[in-house]
Amino acid sequence: GWTLKRKLMSKIATLIAKKGLGVKTKDPMSGFFAFKKNILKGINFDAIGYKILLEILVKKSGIDVKEIPYTFENRSFGSSKLDRSTITDYFKSAWKLYKFGKSKEKEERRSSVRFLSKASRFYTVGLSGFGVNYLISLLFAGGISDLWYLHATMIGIIASITTNFLLNKTWTFDDRDFSKKRTLKQYGKFVTFSSLGALVQLGMVFYLVDEYQLSYPISLVLAVLSAAFGNYILNKKYTFKEKVWG
Numbered sequence: 001g002w003t004l005k006r007k008l009m010s011k012i013a014t015l016i017a018k019k020g021l022g023v024k025t026k027d028p029m030s031g032f033f034a035f036k037k038n039i040l041k042g043i044n045f046d047a048i049g050y051k052i053l054l055e056i057l058v059k060k061s062g063i064d065v066k067e068i069p070y071t072f073e074n075r076s077f078g079s080s081k082l083d084r085s086t087i088t089d090y091f092k093s094a095w096k097l098y099k100f101g102k103s104k105e106k107e108e109r110r111s112s113v114r115f116l117s118k119a120s121r122f123y124t125v126g127l128s129g130f131g132v133n134y135l136i137s138l139l140f141a142g143g144i145s146d147l148w149y150l151h152a153t154m155i156g157i158i159a160s161i162t163t164n165f166l167l168n169k170t171w172t173f174d175d176r177d178f179s180k181k182r183t184l185k186q187y188g189k190f191v192t193f194s195s196l197g198a199l200v201q202l203g204m205v206f207y208l209v210d211e212y213q214l215s216y217p218i219s220l221v222l223a224v225l226s227a228a229f230g231n232y233i234l235n236k237k238y239t240f241k242e243k244v245w246g
Helices: 006-021 052-059 082-106 112-141 148-170 180-210 216-239
Strands: none
Touching: 006 052, 006 082, 052 082, 112 148, 112 216, 148 180, 180 216
């Protein structure tokens, strides 16, 4: 019986916990949970607000969790603690837990884990870029203006490349140096490699379909995967100056 606003807030909070903090539990927002007391050993609780469960799940990422469904009913007494300050506290807490995860990641010595972790972030950013591209293109092709659809698409591409660059710089590769010269140089390389990836994708699709008579859907998948992988490697090594394997 929740309102749409309450449902949406819950979905967003859960999405932040899963995608931003790497929590695998279906409902990390629950306030009804039990645990063996030895689980708390070594945990330094410093999160803000009420989300103790979320802090345990992040700081003890290797524990086994069993989720048992229960019915969440409207309260009979008192009033909800969910106000603006609670929402603000949640975002502050999530940010602190994210930084904790980053510090743990730096301690990770396995090159394969570090490589795959950053690759997953890179491709998550790529998916978000698709959404930005789509929405911006539609917006300029009939929303806030009535541009020719190709011009609107070009604006959408530029917007998605820009947001992808900023997210990859700050999130994927944890580069917070925004000095003008450095940032513009990185942006130029990112645009170049992204454009190169698009050309590789087009060339592969044409070659596989025209030369090998492979079906278009299969060719497209192979081309996208190849271009995306190459894009990640090139940006990792040359744009953000990191070792390829690690």
